[in-house]
């Protein structure tokens with residue numbers, strides 16, 4: 440299984456066997472993480488692998504998931520660091536999934552102070568992972584996701600590859616399965632927006648940006664798999680516009 444295929448069969452795993460993973464596998468995951476290209480080059484980040492196998496290192500919060508391993512990202516706090524962190528962590532999640540292990544993002548739980556103090560930059564988010572105690576994969580049709588009509592406005596007829604990229608994006612995991620992304624799609628560009636959550640706007644703003652980064656990873660992995668050249672930019676014409684229900688994030692230009 441490659442990372443593209445993992446997009447279609449991954450599900451969040453919340454129950455793990457308390458079993459160690461071979462060091463070669465862990466070090467391969469860390470090497471993959473360290474070699475990942477960033478979405479935003481000039482934001483320094485650090486990954487930290489936490490093992491709970493011998494000593495409990497402490498993750499706290501109402502939505503914590505007990506797992507044998509966690510990988511945490513800390514980042515310089517500037518620009519689109521939250522989108523960048525989500526983008527990098529989703530690739531790690533899909534990589535781990537493709538190796539036959541389970542993962543779950545942890546936004547509702549955080550490492551304790553002792554652990555946070557060992558991190559080089561500001562803690563952003565972590566990913567629990569390990570050997571699942573139940574099934575690892577599911578069919579993509581079983582994923583609970585909003586219908587395409589609720590997320591996407593097609594302004595022109597687009598080819599099946601672009602629709603497939605949107606399907607990959609739609610399957611991305613998000614905190615509370617909130618799926619904050621919205622798309623306006625033309626033949627040669629996809630404008631990406633965040634749906635404003637009026638009630639929880641302030642609370643959800645940061646985590647929604649991580650979600651957007653996660654979704655972008657899926658979109659870019661799908662583009663690569665389908666041999667579609669894409670580039671990302673922010674259009675001034677949309678950046679300065681005030682949309683009632685949505686916040687403009689960026690535009691993906693195709694070809």
Ligand SMILES: Cc1cc2nc3c(=O)[nH]c(=O)nc-3n(C[C@H](O)[C@H](O)[C@H](O)COP(=O)(O)O)c2cc1C
Nearest residue numbers: 450451502544545546547548612613614615616649
């Ligand atoms: C940024 C982020 C934070 C999350 N935080 C938690 C969490 O704290 N606890 C948890 O059990 N699941 C968490 N999840 C998992 C989501 O609830 C899950 O991805 C979503 O419900 C969709 O389910 P699926 O991943 O099985 O498709 C988080 C997901 C994301 C993307």
